[in-house]
Amino acid sequence: MTQKDLTWLRTLYDRYGVGEVQAVFDHLSPDVEWVSNRESPVFASFSGTFHGVDGVRRYFDGLTQDWSIDRHDLLDMTVEGDDVRVRNLVGATYRKTGRRVETVTHHRLRVRDGRIERFEEQLDDAVVAMACEAGCDAGTGAAGKPVA
Numbered sequence: 001m002t003q004k005d006l007t008w009l010r011t012l013y014d015r016y017g018v019g020e021v022q023a024v025f026d027h028l029s030p031d032v033e034w035v036s037n038r039e040s041p042v043f044a045s046f047s048g049t050f051h052g053v054d055g056v057r058r059y060f061d062g063l064t065q066d067w068s069i070d071r072h073d074l075l076d077m078t079v080e081g082d083d084v085r086v087r088n089l090v091g092a093t094y095r096k097t098g099r100r101v102e103t104v105t106h107h108r109l110r111v112r113d114g115r116i117e118r119f120e121e122q123l124d125d126a127v128v129a130m131a132c133e134a135g136c137d138a139g140t141g142a143a144g145k146p147v148a
Helices: 003-017 041-046 052-066 125-133
Strands: 028-036 048-051 067-080 083-094 099-112 115-122
Touching: 003 067, 003 083, 003 099, 028 052, 041 052, 041 125, 048 052, 052 067, 067 099
Parallel strands: 028 115
Antiparallel strands: 028 048, 067 083, 083 099, 099 115
16 A cells, blocks of 8 residues: 555545545445444444445445444554554444444455455444443443543
8 A cells, every 4th residue: 555545545534534424435446345244233224244336325324324423533544555454433322312422443444546445344332232222321432431
């Protein structure tokens, strides 16, 4: 991965962090594979393996249907060849309960020629699901941690 690729990828994360989802679509490979396999029903609307740009659009439609993301801070990024690992701090409100949580997400991407060919997302399902299903109070994050 070139320095130029790293620059646009950091810019993409910065833009996404302020709500500019189109930044993601601007850099997708036409045959991108987008993986977000979650176990909790809280994530059902955006869980699965999505193929192509239309599949990624379905992922984001499902995500924004149930969640309102108000924080998406890039914590660190490591690069090894075409593989990129990104760690983020995400704050979101589950629309069905109005409860807000914060969690760290881990992204693994394969990037070639300025395009995202594969994306995989991991987070602690149990912490977020428990926070949203088992009575987390507004203003409490994952595992009961206060959020700003």
